[in-house]
Amino acid sequence: QVQLVESGGGLVQAGGSLRLSCAASGRTFILxxxxxxxxxxxxxxxxxxxxxxxxxxxxxxxxxxxxxTISRDNAKNTVYLLMNSLKPEDTAVYYCAYGGRAWVxxxxxxxxxxxxxxxxxxxxx
Numbered sequence: 001q002v003q004l005v006e007s008g009g010g011l012v013q014a015g016g017s018l019r020l021s022c023a024a025s026g027r028t029f030i031l032x033x034x035x036x037x038x039x040x041x042x043x044x045x046x047x048x049x050x051x052x053x054x055x056x057x058x059x060x061x062x063x064x065x066x067x068x069t070i071s072r073d074n075a076k077n078t079v080y081l082l083m084n085s086l087k088p089e090d091t092a093v094y095y096c097a098y099g100g101r102a103w104v105x106x107x108x109x110x111x112x113x114x115x116x117x118x119x120x121x122x123x124x125x
Contacts, residue, residue, distance in 0.1 A: 002026045002114040004096045009119030012086055016123070020081040022096030022116055029077040033099040035112060036070060036081045038092035038121075045095070049081060050106035059106045064090075086123045093118040 008020040020036070035050035049070035050059045058070055067086075072079040079096060097112035105111050 002098050004098060004114055004116035006094065006096050006116045006119040009094060009121045011122045011124065014086060014088055014123055014125050016086050017082070017084045018086065018121060020083070020094055020096075020119060020121075022079045022081075024077045024079070024096075024098060029098075030074040031101055033101065033103065033106060033111070034070075034072060034079040035097045035099060035106060036079075036094055037097055037109065038090075038094045039118075040092040043092075045109060047107040047109075048094070050099075051079065052103050052106075053101060057103055057106075061107070083121070086121075088123045088125045091121060091123050093120050 003025045006022045031053050033052050036048040037045050038048050039045040047061050051070045051072050055072050067084050069082045095118045096116040098114040099112040
């Protein structure tokens, strides 16, 4: 079993920044890919960003490219999402996901086995 706990969400004005954190426990963290997804009310869960187990590969959704940066600290079993230039359309619950070792379809929800409870991000205009 893997436990994922997200933190760092909140209310921010458009143009502001937030950094989300996801702390993992229960299994070896270092060898597994991680990702962030988000879900807005009435919408399906969508991919935001992913990072390979080594941190050497990343992927971002087109909607966040140039604004969001995913990173990880394997010594702390933690993955981060730095969000800059936030827009009202970024408002959603953000979920951390723990996946496999192969970098095949990092943007697919099916690549990830464990999920956190989510943290709310609200961007006001």
